[in-house]
Amino acid sequence: MKTYDEGLDLLDVDTEAEEGAIPDAEDAAVLTVSRVSGLYGRPPITGPLAVPVPLEPAPAGVRPVRREVVRLDVDGRYPQMTVSGTIGGSLAMRVHWIAQLATIGTNQWAGTIWYKDGAAASFPYTRVRVTANHSRFPSGRSVKITFSGGGATKRTVVYKLLSPNFRTVNFEFDFQAGEVADTEIETCAHPVRPASLACETLSIPKVFQRMGCQVTTNPSSTVPAPPGTTWSDTEMHDAMQTHWSLNASIAQWAMWVFYASLHESGNGLGGIMFDDIGPNHRQGTALFVDSFIAQPPANDLNKAAWIDRMRFWTAVHEMGHAFNLAHSWQKSLGTPWVPLADETEARSFMNYPYNVAGGQAAFFSNFEYRFSDQELLFIRHAPERFVQMGNAAWFDHHGFEEAAAPDEPTMKLELRVNREQARYEFMEPVWLELKLTNTSDQPRLVDGNVLDANSLTVILKKDGKEARQLVPFRQKCVQPVTRVLLAGESIYGAVLASAGLNGWDVAEPGTYLIQAAAHVDDEDVVSTPFVLRIAPPVSREEEYAAGDLFTQDTARLLVFGGSRVLDRANDVLHEVVERFPERRIALHARVALGNPLTLEYKQLVSTDDGLELDIAPAQPEEAAELIDPALVERANLAAESLGHIRYRAISELVARRFAAAGAETEATRTIDSAIETLDARIPDDRPVKAQVIEQLAETREAVAGPKTQTKKTRSKARA
Amino acid sequence: MLINVALQDGFDRDAVVILVDGAEAYRGEEVTTRTQISHAADTQLEVPDRPFTLEVDVPTRGVHQTFELDPHANPNVALSLRDGSLVAAYPEQLGFA
Numbered sequence: 001m002k003t004y005d006e007g008l009d010l011l012d013v014d015t016e017a018e019e020g021a022i023p024d025a026e027d028a029a030v031l032t033v034s035r036v037s038g039l040y041g042r043p044p045i046t047g048p049l050a051v052p053v054p055l056e057p058a059p060a061g062v063r064p065v066r067r068e069v070v071r072l073d074v075d076g077r078y079p080q081m082t083v084s085g086t087i088g089g090s091l092a093m094r095v096h097w098i099a100q101l102a103t104i105g106t107n108q109w110a111g112t113i114w115y116k117d118g119a120a121a122s123f124p125y126t127r128v129r130v131t132a133n134h135s136r137f138p139s140g141r142s143v144k145i146t147f148s149g150g151g152a153t154k155r156t157v158v159y160k161l162l163s164p165n166f167r168t169v170n171f172e173f174d175f176q177a178g179e180v181a182d183t184e185i186e187t188c189a190h191p192v193r194p195a196s197l198a199c200e201t202l203s204i205p206k207v208f209q210r211m212g213c214q215v216t217t218n219p220s221s222t223v224p225a226p227p228g229t230t231w232s233d234t235e236m237h238d239a240m241q242t243h244w245s246l247n248a249s250i251a252q253w254a255m256w257v258f259y260a261s262l263h264e265s266g267n268g269l270g271g272i273m274f275d276d277i278g279p280n281h282r283q284g285t286a287l288f289v290d291s292f293i294a295q296p297p298a299n300d301l302n303k304a305a306w307i308d309r310m311r312f313w314t315a316v317h318e319m320g321h322a323f324n325l326a327h328s329w330q331k332s333l334g335t336p337w338v339p340l341a342d343e344t345e346a347r348s349f350m351n352y353p354y355n356v357a358g359g360q361a362a363f364f365s366n367f368e369y370r371f372s373d374q375e376l377l378f379i380r381h382a383p384e385r386f387v388q389m390g391n392a393a394w395f396d397h398h399g400f401e402e403a404a405a406p407d408e409p410t411m412k413l414e415l416r417v418n419r420e421q422a423r424y425e426f427m428e429p430v431w432l433e434l435k436l437t438n439t440s441d442q443p444r445l446v447d448g449n450v451l452d453a454n455s456l457t458v459i460l461k462k463d464g465k466e467a468r469q470l471v472p473f474r475q476k477c478v479q480p481v482t483r484v485l486l487a488g489e490s491i492y493g494a495v496l497a498s499a500g501l502n503g504w505d506v507a508e509p510g511t512y513l514i515q516a517a518a519h520v521d522d523e524d525v526v527s528t529p530f531v532l533r534i535a536p537p538v539s540r541e542e543e544y545a546a547g548d549l550f551t552q553d554t555a556r557l558l559v560f561g562g563s564r565v566l567d568r569a570n571d572v573l574h575e576v577v578e579r580f581p582e583r584r585i586a587l588h589a590r591v592a593l594g595n596p597l598t599l600e601y602k603q604l605v606s607t608d609d610g611l612e613l614d615i616a617p618a619q620p621e622e623a624a625e626l627i628d629p630a631l632v633e634r635a636n637l638a639a640e641s642l643g644h645i646r647y648r649a650i651s652e653l654v655a656r657r658f659a660a661a662g663a664e665t666e667a668t669r670t671i672d673s674a675i676e677t678l679d680a681r682i683p684d685d686r687p688v689k690a691q692v693i694e695q696l697a698e699t700r701e702a703v704a705g706p707k708t709q710t711k712k713t714r715s716k717a718r719a
Numbered sequence: 720m721l722i723n724v725a726l727q728d729g730f731d732r733d734a735v736v737i738l739v740d741g742a743e744a745y746r747g748e749e750v751t752t753r754t755q756i757s758h759a760a761d762t763q764l765e766v767p768d769r770p771f772t773l774e775v776d777v778p779t780r781g782v783h784q785t786f787e788l789d790p791h792a793n794p795n796v797a798l799s800l801r802d803g804s805l806v807a808a809y810p811e812q813l814g815f816a
Contacts, residue, residue: 270816273755292814314816321755330728330757333801352810355797359811395754 001170004205004215036107036132037076037212039166040143040159041069070159071166072130072143073380074101074109077210080373083109083130083145084381087123094118096383099128107132113149115338117383124150138164165214166380167387170254171205171319172218174243176225181259181289185312189305192364202369204257207316207349211371212380218245223258230264231286233274240275240284249280251390255322257315258286267291271314273321273394279513279529280390285318287311309364316349322389325350325375334395337382340374348372393467410440413518415530418644418683422532426542427549427576427585429558430506430532431643434493436518436525438485448481450518451493457517457524460497460505471501473559494645499555507550509536541579548572549585561650562592564601564616577626584641587630591642591650594626598657620663627654632669635677644681644688648674652699659703668704671696721763722790723813724773728752729800730759738774739766756815757799766790775805 067088073080084098096117101109110129126149133142141161148154173183184206188199205215223243231239236258241247244256263269263286271287287293293310296303326333328351331340345356348371353363371379378387385391414435424430434451438444449455453472461467472495485491497514498506506512511533517524537543548554553569563570573589580586597619605614630638631651639647651674658667675696678688726735730750737745744764752759766773766788773786775798784805788796793809800806 268761268814269756269758270814272816276753276755287816292812293816317816326754327757330754333728334754352814352816354812354814355808355810 002205002217004203004209004217035075035164036134036141036143037073037079038164039069039071039162041067041162042157042159068157068159069162070143070145071381072132073166073212074103074132076164076212078370078373078376080377080380081109081111082377082381083111083128084115085145086384095120095123097123097125098381101128101130104129107134124152125155126150163214165209166212168214168216168253169208169389170216170218170246171208171257172244172246172254173204173220173257173259174223175220175259176229176261177222178227179259179261179289181287181311181315182308183312183315185308186305187369189302190309190364191301192361194366194368197368202312204312204316204319207369208319211376221245223260225261228261230262231260231288232264233272233277236260236274236286237277237284244284247283249278249390251280251385251388252283253388254283255319255389256284257319258284259315260286260288261290262288263291267295270310271318273318275322276394279515279531281394282322282324282391283389285315285322287314287318310353313349313353320350320371320375321394323379323387324392324394325371325378326395327351328372329355331374337378337386343372343374346372348375350375393461409523409525410438410442410444411446411518411520411523411525412437412439413516413525413527415514415516415527416684417532418681419640420683422530424532424534425584426509426535426537427507427546427580427583428534428641429499429585429588430497430534431494431641431646432497432514432516432530433643433645434495434516434518434527435490436485436493436520437490438487441487443487444485444520445482446485446491446520448483448491450520451491451495453495455519456495457519458495458497459515461513461515462506462508463511463513468502468505470495470497470505472496473500473556492645494643494649496555496559499550499552499558501552503552504550504555506532506534507546509534542583545576545579549576557592558588561653562594562596564596565603584637587634587638587641590626590630591638594623594630595650595654597623597626598654598661618657618661620658620661620666623654624658624663624666624669628666628669632673635673636681639677639681640683644678644692648678648692648696652696655699655703664704668700671700671703675700720766720768720790722766722788722794722796723761724764724796724798725761725813725815726750726752726759727757727797727799728754728759730777733777733779733800735760736776736778737762737764738772738776739764740771741774758815761813777805 068085070083070085073082081101082098083101084096087095097113098115099111099113101111104110108131110127113126113128116123125147127147129146129148131144133144135141138161142158144156144158146154146156184201184203187193187197187202205217208215221243223239239258240256246252246254247256263272267290269288270291270293271285273282273285275281275284289311293314294307296306300306328343328346328348331342343351347363347367350371351363353360356363416433416435418433436446436451447455453470454474458470459467460470483491498504511531514530514532515527517526537546549572551569553566554572557563557566557569557573570593573593576589577586577593599618601616603614603616604611631654642650651670655667655671658670675693678696679693681688724737724745726747730752733750735745735747735750736743745762747760750759768790770787770789773788773796774783775786776783777800780800780803782800782803782805786807795810795813797808797810797813798805
């Protein structure tokens with residue numbers, strides 16, 4: 001592995017030099033020994049978790065909960081006069097901030113914090129004052145930052161230099177057999193160039209080194225393919241999985257750069273960041289060395305140099321996309337991380353040379369082989385998850401990379417459904433089940449509420465759309481219930497993924513990628529991505545009905561098990577039952593409509609004398625007319641659509657309420673149906689645990705007396 | 720003579736119809752931009768060897784716009800949908816990356 005970095009290790013032979021760093025003599029001269037920009041950090045802060053985050057050290061001896069780094073960017077190449085910081089910890093506690101700086105003295109800067117991301121409420125500060133302590137030796141360098149404003153007591157922290165680079169990234173350049181192109185260029189080879197441009201041999205790693213990245217490269221390999229082979233995106237993705245030595249389905253600071261002949265779409269495509277496939281985007285890029293970028297204008301003064309430069313530009317351009325940089329004219333489109341202005345005339349790697357006024361000759365006359373300032377700000381200072389390859393999906397800014405996942409996880413979180421394939425009918429609510437397992441060989445203490453919707457972080461991503469975070473309707477404020485999870489033991493939960501306070505995020509036809517994180521102590525236990533598909537509507541009637549169904553109130557009925565008050569939403573569900581009786585949404589609607597009729601329903605009503613409690617009697621017969629066709633007559637389908645956990649919970653709840661209302665027959669029918677149905681179901685070779693069947697049998701005894709059913713159940717056989 | 724027309728940013732499963740001097744010259748369905756190459760579709764159109772009218776209809780957006788073009792001055796036309804209207808650019812070359 002080869003390493004390129006900013007070369008401050010010239011002063012510290014004990015660090016990077018030993019790892020094969022290749023200091024760049026000229027860059028070192030540019031940097032000079034007075035440079036202070038770089039990445040600084042402090043040891044983990046100790047202290048118990050609390051809200052808001054205590055920002056000062058807690059008593060020693062308590063285990064670390066947070067790490068903290070800052071990036072000071074005031075000198076060296078292309079200084080952005082910015083300082084940014086990240087206070088680490090679990091997803092729920094992380095804060096990222098950015099401040100613009102002005103010089104106020106020698107090695108002193110001050111400015112306003114203009115960006116906060118994450119748990120901003122725990123970080124009230126609005127201003128920073130930065131003092132750099134320069135030392136001849138990197139190990140002695142530090143910065144002192146005083147945070148103030150926001151009504152908070154001033155906070156002063158000293159950070160020690162960790163690296164002169166803001167990021168560390170690995171590149172692997174692989175080549176289609178027979179294709180040859182350099183990853184470096186002679187900057188003065190072509191006569192059309194800025195007069196002030198330094199003549200040098202510039203490599204791709206050096207370009208990114210100047211952006212503030214320490215770059216390492218892997219040895220190149222050859223991708224065997226016959227001459228003239230053209231490539232589809234899928235084929236390149238497959239090649240990446242086969243040939244990239246770091247290929248993995250994770251977010252990592254690494255990318256694969258493939259030098260191929262041509263894309264299947266023809267010679268009009270010079271390169272592409274093809275990797276918007278699967279859950280980890282932006283890890284693979286390609287350039288097509290035989291495309292239009294190898295076709296110089298007929299009158300060009302140095303055709304060979306023109307081709308070299310276009311190939312070099314294309315490679316870096318595609319790699320810029322892998323850092324999640326948009327084209328220069330697209331900055332305001334999509335979901336920019338902060339409001340951005342388009343840069344149609346920028347002399348940046350992210351602009352098309354032939355798009356600017358005056359064309360490519362005008363572009364290269366002023367091109368200094370760099371990215372624009374707002375692109376540098378993004379690369380150096382945006383929250384890591386927006387930038388890192390394999391993290392936030394291409395063109396949007398959400399992801400899980402910054403989860404505080406331990407190197408050797410001791411917990412595992414699974415998302416799953418109780419059906420052979422994760423395919424849903426249009427309008428069918430998506431209930432996902434979660435299984436959290438202690439995979440260590442030691443007992444673990446967990447909060448019994450850890451899988452409640454409001455305790456989880458759930459990210460929902462529809463193909464082609466930005467990711468959204470599920471915001472559940474219910475925010476419970478409960479005392480933690482500590483539970484011992486023995487080695488190998490699991491706890492389970494269910495969450496409605498379809499809708500929340502954000503609206504119906506999983507409803508339109510298409511493919512969705514869903515990922516969840518459970519927060520156990522200071523760790524984020526992140527699930528593997530789960531993919532599901534929602535089918536298109538089968539009729540125009542369904543399409544029209546969806547407009548009424550996909551509202552906040554109907555979603556509340558589905559989550560909370562109905563209401564006797566939300567009349568409009570109840571009307572919608574009644575209509576669904578009548579018009580679409582065979583569709584799965586009808587099962588959910590029946591449960592939501594019938595459930596509130598199973599109990600005495602208390603409602604505060606306004607009268608002339610003030611508020612009075614109005615109690616409507618239970619209506620078990622009417623309730624059974626609604627519920628039986630779902631939970632009893634189509635019990636197997638209900639178990640599949642509601643999910644086993646939800647189906648069981650609803651069945652037990654309804655049965656107990658029927659019994660309380662004196663409707664023992666209805667209670668018995670409901671619970672017997674649940675026992676028989678769940679005992680027989682084995683989706684995905686996972687039978688329902690015998691313990692669940694036994695608990696249901698206990699419920700039956702409680703609501704209806706001894707069981708009279710004679711059918712032998714599978715649970716007995718298992719027991 | 721031929722001109723090159725590219726549909727670039729802002730298209731999402733759109734129908735696009737292009738007319739040259741009132742005659743349909745291109746029809747695309749489900750036209751969708753791949754943002755990383757700013758490309759949704761491209762075509763070559765046979766146009767008169769003189770200034771002509773290029774009409775672009777995007778019925779899925781209720782957009783209809785007309786551009787007066789000189790094919791000698793603007794042999795490359797890049798069309799993007801931005802803020803509900805079509806924006807035309809005339810780059811030196813049409814190539815994507």
